[in-house]
Amino acid sequence: MAEANGSAPEWLSEEERSLWLAMNGVLTRLPQALDAQLERDGGLSYFEYLFMAMLSEQEHRTLQMSELAACTNASLSRLSHVARRLEARGYVRREADATDRRCTNAVLTEDGFAAVVALAPLHVAEVRRLVFEAISPDAVLPLTRVLEGIMDIVDPSGHVEPGR
Amino acid sequence: MAEANGSAPEWLSEEERSLWLAMNGVLTRLPQALDAQLERDGGLSYFEYLFMAMLSEQEHRTLQMSELAACTNASLSRLSHVARRLEARGYVRREADATDRRCTNAVLTEDGFAAVVALAPLHVAEVRRLVFEAISPDAVLPLTRVLEGIMDIVDPSGHVEPGR
DNA sequence: TGGTATCACTTGACATTTCAAGCAATAGGG
DNA sequence: CCCTATTGCTTGAAATGTCAAGTGATACCA
Numbered sequence: 001m002a003e004a005n006g007s008a009p010e011w012l013s014e015e016e017r018s019l020w021l022a023m024n025g026v027l028t029r030l031p032q033a034l035d036a037q038l039e040r041d042g043g044l045s046y047f048e049y050l051f052m053a054m055l056s057e058q059e060h061r062t063l064q065m066s067e068l069a070a071c072t073n074a075s076l077s078r079l080s081h082v083a084r085r086l087e088a089r090g091y092v093r094r095e096a097d098a099t100d101r102r103c104t105n106a107v108l109t110e111d112g113f114a115a116v117v118a119l120a121p122l123h124v125a126e127v128r129r130l131v132f133e134a135i136s137p138d139a140v141l142p143l144t145r146v147l148e149g150i151m152d153i154v155d156p157s158g159h160v161e162p163g164r
Numbered sequence: 165m166a167e168a169n170g171s172a173p174e175w176l177s178e179e180e181r182s183l184w185l186a187m188n189g190v191l192t193r194l195p196q197a198l199d200a201q202l203e204r205d206g207g208l209s210y211f212e213y214l215f216m217a218m219l220s221e222q223e224h225r226t227l228q229m230s231e232l233a234a235c236t237n238a239s240l241s242r243l244s245h246v247a248r249r250l251e252a253r254g255y256v257r258r259e260a261d262a263t264d265r266r267c268t269n270a271v272l273t274e275d276g277f278a279a280v281v282a283l284a285p286l287h288v289a290e291v292r293r294l295v296f297e298a299i300s301p302d303a304v305l306p307l308t309r310v311l312e313g314i315m316d317i318v319d320p321s322g323h324v325e326p327g328r
Numbered sequence: 329t330g331g332t333a334t335c336a337c338t339t340g341a342c343a344t345t346t347c348a349a350g351c352a353a354t355a356g357g358g
Numbered sequence: 359c360c361c362t363a364t365t366g367c368t369t370g371a372a373a374t375g376t377c378a379a380g381t382g383a384t385a386c387c388a
Contacts, residue, residue: 022311028237029318073192102353134313147186149298
């Protein structure tokens with residue numbers, strides 16, 4: 001197969017293809033594995049855990065829905081549905097923002113905080129087991145650069161990390 | 165926060181946390197971006213495309229459902245639903261295996277093959293733009309090792325790649 | 329052979345996510 | 359001020375994925 005031009009061949013090389021297949025595997029299997037552990041140990045999906053973990057790191061265990069959307073990489077719609085379910089379980093509370101009543105703040109309740117605290121060590125251990133076991137300390141920084149590079153292109157508007 | 169022991173601290177270091185956040189972003193945003201391009205250009209989800217792409221690489225455009233499950237990292241159940249939808253669109257056909265009638269073979273039709281052929285260059289270009297732009301040639305092999313290392317732990321039974 | 333176990337899916341019910349409106353609050357002209 | 363546009367979120371319906379149970383075919387053992 002001839003290449004269209006020098007910089008962007010139409011197909012992937014053998015090495016690129018291997019990388020792409022491996023990435024595919026990780027992209028689909030890793031979230032499932034994280035879901036499984038959190039479901040088993042705490043009855044939460046990975047996304048529900050992430051939702052609450054992000055809140056737990058905030059000053060007042062509070063974030064505006066759209067900030068939460070940015071740092072969990074989710075749509076506002078998805079977030080809204082999840083918030084409703086977590087609210088029903090008593091883990092989260094929603095209240096209109098005092099200064100701009102369009103905005104909704106999600107607040108982690110005591111119960112929700114307790115759930116995160118109980119689950120966090122197990123979750124971190126699982127992340128370590130599944131991910132960091134396979135990454136030598138030297139490889140952490142370069143790999144971070146690669147992933148951030150991908151994010152910059154996939155989502156040029158920029159990924160927000162809430163201040164801790 | 166004190167560490168529990170030398171080899172497995174309870175929390176992630178600052179660098180590890182950055183990597184983990186970046187990986188989270190890629191894990192959720194990259195599939196969405198790939199979906200978006202394939203949906204736009206061909207009316208297919210990424211998974212549907214993958215399903216058909218794997219078939220298109222086979223000798224007789226045919227794979228047993230469970231082989232397809234292995235190489236797309238999907239459950240048999242999910243595969244079955246997708247096969248039904250693709251069958252309804254005329255892209256795929258299913259037939260019982262002649263020698264073991266428990267097994268089902270999925271076969272890519274002419275229409276399905278044409279769809280893959282039309283879409284493949286666009287998809288590869290998108291994968292290049294989103295992923296390989298961010299990876300220097302030197303980094304391809306090490307990164308592959310890391311991802312394969314993760315897969316070995318996430319799914320010890322081993323990821324199968326169908327012979328081409 | 330006959331009976332049970334296992335395999336390879338398929339199916340239907342349920343949960344979740346996405347998509348397209350919809351709604352209330354605020355911002356920004358004229 | 360008022361009128362429209364925009365923002366920030368919510369909602370309900372449709373698409374999609376997951377889970378548990380079911381089905382038919384084959385393997386295995388007595």
